[in-house]
Amino acid sequence: MMEERIFELVAGHPALDLVNTLDWRFRPGGQEELLESYAGLLAFAVQEHLLTPKQARELSGNTSSRAGELALAECRELREALADAIYAQLEERRPAVAAIKTLERLFRAASDAQRLLWDGHRFHWEWPELETAPRIPTLLLANAASELLLSESTLQIRACNNPECRWLFLDTSKNHSRRWCDMKVCGNRMKARRFKALHRT
Numbered sequence: 001m002m003e004e005r006i007f008e009l010v011a012g013h014p015a016l017d018l019v020n021t022l023d024w025r026f027r028p029g030g031q032e033e034l035l036e037s038y039a040g041l042l043a044f045a046v047q048e049h050l051l052t053p054k055q056a057r058e059l060s061g062n063t064s065s066r067a068g069e070l071a072l073a074e075c076r077e078l079r080e081a082l083a084d085a086i087y088a089q090l091e092e093r094r095p096a097v098a099a100i101k102t103l104e105r106l107f108r109a110a111s112d113a114q115r116l117l118w119d120g121h122r123f124h125w126e127w128p129e130l131e132t133a134p135r136i137p138t139l140l141l142a143n144a145a146s147e148l149l150l151s152e153s154t155l156q157i158r159a160c161n162n163p164e165c166r167w168l169f170l171d172t173s174k175n176h177s178r179r180w181c182d183m184k185v186c187g188n189r190m191k192a193r194r195f196k197a198l199h200r201t
């Protein structure tokens, strides 16, 4: 059975949405894990249009519960390395060596999992193990992440202004003015907070 969680995909890029699946990452009261199971990871990949629902069903059928647990752990490892690297980039610090090593390994694994295919007209990268290898969702995300971090678009990455949230997104607004992951979630709450502060003084 596919998990029914609907992910809030506001980042404008799957690699950033992935980092956001550890919700309230900077909240002193505790983080919230949204990527709870392998089925959840498959649902996330489908909602990001990295896999079709049919491909996800095939993968689910080909993945034992143990293999699913391992694949989920590897995906969280990718996520935390990405988080370390991207928040460091935003704060103009050097990412941890361990994070760089993890990204290098998974970016390379994603590249190695692809084959160059000639379809009679042109070349394509294809994923021969798309419906069989449990770690495919992680490799698709690693591939998307490497494209983002090694492109000019990496300079458009911003974090939500709510210090307990700091969800990542690509600021593609014309005057680079986007401040919130989601006005409904953080934009409003900050307004409410300011309103309260105003009345306390």
Ligand SMILES: [Zn+2]
Pocket (backbone or CB within 6 Å): 160, 161, 162, 165, 166, 167, 180, 181, 182, 185, 186
């Ligand atoms: Zn936010």
